[in-house]
Amino acid sequence: MGAVKNKRMPRAVREQQMLDAAVRTFGQRGYRSASMDEIADLAGVSKPLVYLYLNSKEDLFTACIRREAAALTAAVHAGVRPGLPADRQLWEGLRAFFTHTAENPDGWAVLHRQARTHGEPFAAEVAVMREELVVFVTELIVVAAREAHRDPSLPEGEVAGLAEALVGAAESLAAWANAAPGVSAKQAAATLMNFAWAGLGDLMENRPWTPPQD
Amino acid sequence: MGAVKNKRMPRAVREQQMLDAAVRTFGQRGYRSASMDEIADLAGVSKPLVYLYLNSKEDLFTACIRREAAALTAAVHAGVRPGLPADRQLWEGLRAFFTHTAENPDGWAVLHRQARTHGEPFAAEVAVMREELVVFVTELIVVAAREAHRDPSLPEGEVAGLAEALVGAAESLAAWANAAPGVSAKQAAATLMNFAWAGLGDLMENRPWTPPQD
Amino acid sequence: MGAVKNKRMPRAVREQQMLDAAVRTFGQRGYRSASMDEIADLAGVSKPLVYLYLNSKEDLFTACIRREAAALTAAVHAGVRPGLPADRQLWEGLRAFFTHTAENPDGWAVLHRQARTHGEPFAAEVAVMREELVVFVTELIVVAAREAHRDPSLPEGEVAGLAEALVGAAESLAAWANAAPGVSAKQAAATLMNFAWAGLGDLMENRPWTPPQD
């Protein structure tokens, strides 16, 4: 038994315990390798109860994805103060993103690795969340361009690619920061912000973008 | 039967057929969902023969990873002419990368999605190849910095993060370019090159990096 | 929920609701496929209440069999007027039988199909009812023979077989009449009466038995 057996809990509580166990198991083992037995065991309940509340392995996985996706986007949005200039908003968003993924490695694994790897009901679920992030970043880029000069001449297709690349770099760095021993969320955010805002070219001119002191 | 049944072929040929079938199956179904039955069938051989040549499902998957990793790094290296300036080399490397991944979607899926998703024997295998690419990019960044001015003051940890971000962005864009209908390998490379070399900041000054005409 | 949820009903009423739900479910799904969940749901009560009143699935099924068997034999007996000649009594009994089975298809399915299909506690239960019908028919045959002439020389074993065949034919025709679109209970009764009373031989002499006008 993976957890202390607290009997007779209200359904909502038990469901969260199950989701906790499921996220951990799915995140570490993968969708197919994770067994309902192990999840139930880790949640401290019997398998039939998992099925009674979550219906099926597919539904359970989907519920995990939804919960983790909502938590991540909520964390990012909560970390951003809307009034600030675009670069400050991007910086805060990145920090929130790296912080949340570092604090929830299994949830991040479910979203980034497992859900996208396994067929169609799931990939679509994450795509929704990812799109939300891409849109958020796209908007910031457009706003920043408008702030920089009157002529917002960035072509739309280009911006989409840039946002995609930025989000992709962030996702990749999140995994890297989690794996590398001494890399904090703040450092990861700074590296990426640097890359995004200044580019390699500027770096070579020795004019790196510096994170604000907060 | 997935392939014409040609009896009595030399071992090397049979092995490649099996690997072809395995890459396709693993790439589309995932490691766990792919069954040895399906692979053997697609390869046009009996299951015991697969075991005779490739030992086990793990070994077969590992062999797939190794073959596809070697092919990808070979393609990237082959695409780069060593004498050129660093930015040209990076540009050529990115083009080769996007071209190869677009032409071998199943192999890329095996490397990028499946291998990293499933536990430890496999992730390490891909990490080796990825590290090679990261090193390659890191080197280019350092060289470029040295070319740009005498003072190569980029701190080492910073460069590692940048290379990581660049490779991550490339991987992410490769998936995006494969999925998006009208995005060619060249366009993906240009977008990323732009991003990497000029950064968002420069873009806003309307000074995008332009790919050379070749 | 299959029924309006009326709280706090007297036990007898609740039990009938449960039996109604059970007969319907057992009749349509079969003993094994019917789930206590579905039955409780259809009855509009919680599962523990079903167990409180009916003890177990076996007991519930047995209770269904008994109720439906009693209803069927009651209907047959009620349909027969004792004073009449034997052939009239048989005719009335058959009509009552076909009418009742047509009006209670689920109950009839429980008795004829499900109960006899599943092992020993149940088959015996139906056998009791069936025996009652066989005895009823046997008696009529014997009486009819006595009425026809003084010498009741029909051997006993023979009569048993005939009654068995007649009841079997009736049971089979009941299913057929229920399934066939335009066959009424009366028509089914007439067909069987014809067969029983006159035999095929007489039919070929063009002397069919004709049902009385009532």
Added chain:
Amino acid sequence: MGAVKNKRMPRAVREQQMLDAAVRTFGQRGYRSASMDEIADLAGVSKPLVYLYLNSKEDLFTACIRREAAALTAAVHAGVRPGLPADRQLWEGLRAFFTHTAENPDGWAVLHRQARTHGEPFAAEVAVMREELVVFVTELIVVAAREAHRDPSLPEGEVAGLAEALVGAAESLAAWANAAPGVSAKQAAATLMNFAWAGLGDLMENRPWTPPQD
């Protein structure tokens, strides 16, 4: 283990062993209660082999139905000599029917009880066979009527009901004869033949139909 373990048999032989075991198990336990474990065990093989050859429980059951249905109709047809008068043909058919069902009680249980009791893929399968028997009997009745006089005035709907009743009576008698201790197939056939050909009315005139001496 239910059978001597003969290793490495050709597929066709193993399949028959599996069907033997399945018919016995399904016939005695019913479709739902029969477990694939028990069937495999009784057949002396492992469960995966049953699935390899017969695909699923549904398919296995269907295969049983088909085999037993074919065997029964073959037995009936083989027992009938086509040149004889209709009543002789009916007599021979009934004898073959009762003999075969008595010799294959499990097969008969599968066809008569289990298959018809469980939903739609199966009932249809038996209906086909039953229809064949009904048609066979219907034909005999029509021929007999034509032989008896020139005027074949039996209405078609009537004949259908009669054939149905006759087959139903036969099916019911088959179960009865199997259960009753001293009733032979020949006796059952005679009883039914009597009933069918002469009817109860004739019997009361003391003119029973007598089976030919063969």
Added chain:
DNA sequence: TATGAATGAGCATTCATTCAT
């Protein structure tokens, strides 16, 4: 009287893997 919470045990199905030929 009535129920929400919970489970032990079983079942159909699949899969990687091996042996005898």
Added chain:
DNA sequence: CATGAATGAATGCTCATTCAT
């Protein structure tokens, strides 16, 4: 070189049944 025959061990899922309130 190549395969038809065969299986041990899981795995997702369901169900009759009970307990605590």
